[in-house]
Amino acid sequence: MSSNGLEAVDGLTLPEEHRGLLRPGEAVQGEDGIVHHLPRFFFAVPSWSAAREYRIAEHFKLSELMTVDAFEADLLLHKFPHYVPCAITILARYLEDFRREADAVVFVSANGGYRSPAHRRNRGKTAHNWGTAADIYRVGDTYLDEEKAIAKYARVAEGLGPQVSVRPYVAGDDHLHIDLGYFTVTPRNCSES
Ligand SMILES: [Zn+2]
Numbered sequence: 525m526s527s528n529g530l531e532a533v534d535g536l537t538l539p540e541e542h543r544g545l546l547r548p549g550e551a552v553q554g555e556d557g558i559v560h561h562l563p564r565f566f567f568a569v570p571s572w573s574a575a576r577e578y579r580i581a582e583h584f585k586l587s588e589l590m591t592v593d594a595f596e597a598d599l600l601l602h603k604f605p606h607y608v609p610c611a612i613t614i615l616a617r618y619l620e621d622f623r624r625e626a627d628a629v630v631f632v633s634a635n636g637g638y639r640s641p642a643h644r645r646n647r648g649k650t651a652h653n654w655g656t657a658a659d660i661y662r663v664g665d666t667y668l669d670e671e672k673a674i675a676k677y678a679r680v681a682e683g684l685g686p687q688v689s690v691r692p693y694v695a696g697d698d699h700l701h702i703d704l705g706y707f708t709v710t711p712r713n714c715s716e717s
Contacts, residue, residue: 530567530578530586532610532711545597545642546607552641555648560706562641563609563654565714570605581616583623583630589616589637589658596635597642608638609655610709618684618704619658625680628664633699636661650703657703669698678702 535548549564569575575587590608592601600606615637623630635645636659639652651657660677661668668674671693678690681702691701710716 530569532714533566533568533607534714535564535566535607538607541599542607545600545640547641552649554706555650560649560654561708562649563611563708564716565610565709565711566607567610567612568605569608575606580613581620584616584619586612588632589619589655591632591634591637592639592643593634595639595644597640597644600640600642610711611704611707612638612655614707614709615656615658615704618688618702621684622660622681622702625683626663626677628666630660631662633659633661635659636699651706652703654706654708656705656707657701659699659701661699667698668700674700 535543535546538546538548546566547562550562551559552562554560569586569590572587575590576585578586580586580589589612590606594601619630635643637652638655639645641649641653646653663677666673668677674693674697677700681688681690681700687704689703689705
């Protein structure tokens with residue numbers, strides 16, 4: 525990883541086994557039943573230590589938005605580089621705004637940032653597979669495991685703009701899901717041809 529940025533790669537140029545799991549640019553049905561194209565361009569993250577060092581926004585390390593565990597496909601969990609959709613930078617900006625409005629530290633769950641289309645926690649394809657969603661389990665000292673706290677911070681998230689969607693509370697929830705929809709980013713110098 526260079527000191528001034530992340531290396532962007534075209535997912536269509538990755539080895540076949542990676543393409544089979546990441547499915548770059550592929551049209552899939554989202555959990556809403558509507559077809560969307562999965563991200564094609566990714567940042568190549570060379571190691572966990574690099575992810576922990578890389579500040580993707582003022583108060584967020586890249587690692588916070590890409591932490592997965594044994595629910596992720598083995599190859600993607602164990603082999604580096606890891607690939608994270610380029611839209612993760614935009615998610616980080618929104619989380620930074622959320623943190624500012626909440627005026628407290630924001631904690632994203634494991635498996636609650638980017639996870640691949642092959643991740644075993646997926647129930648249908650969600651914005652998590654685009655790198656445009658985050659599950660927030662704690663804000664400051666408040667754990668988001670009951671309706672009142674989740675509703676409070678859902679309002680904060682919705683106040684950030686019309687593109688921000690929150691998932692309404694369901695009994696048993698232990699986090700607030702926020703997402704920006706199914707958008708993808710084409711970095712400079714990357715061709716979509
Ligand atoms: Zn979620």
